[in-house]
Amino acid sequence: AQSVSQHNHHVILSEAASLELGCNYSYGGTVNLFWYVQYPGQHLQLLLKYFSGDPLVKGIKGFEAEFIKSKFSFNLRKPSVQWSDTAEYFCAVRSGSGNTGKLIFGQGTTLQVKP
């Protein structure tokens, strides 16, 4: 079965520190990859997505992610975090083919940024 693994469950950083959140998936076929963010009390928002093409994708709010097919990874990065980045971050994968939009979410990473 397909699965998504986020290695960091709880990350605490100071403002201006660099961020990297790990995401690995288990599926050998074509995948669509997503990072969603859930700010406290708010709904899930898409940060960025990868469907094909350039494996380095840029998203909103200065976030980027790199798809490394050989490592089945899609890690999220930000060079300098802000207090407002405090949130829950979810990596998600949709396996290819067919017309089902089924997303498999990772367990999430809680990011706490200290001012």
Next chain:
Amino acid sequence: DTEVTQTPKHLVMGMTNKKSLKCEQHMGHRAMYWYKQKAKKPPELMFVYSYEKLSINESVPSRFSPECPNSSLLNLHLHALQPEDSALYLCASSQVPSGVSSYEQYFGPGTRLTVT
């Protein structure tokens, strides 16, 4: 307009009650989804509708009954729920995925359900 709206925001119901959750989008999306999310956990898919037809039911108990009356609306009818069904219920919509292409899902704010 990239908004998915859900009503009500909060709902408290007893185990013998019947209630409904509503979801609406006006983005022209023909795929709509119900998820259940427990605190500090990822969303868990419950149902998927594609072109107003149920395409995925993730073995959800029959006390949850989805309905898609038209392309903009999605309902979740609740009956005889258990306290463990208390959670945040999220609705999402997207274009219908085609082949190996996919589309991001837009999520609503959710309905916070408490079963007493």
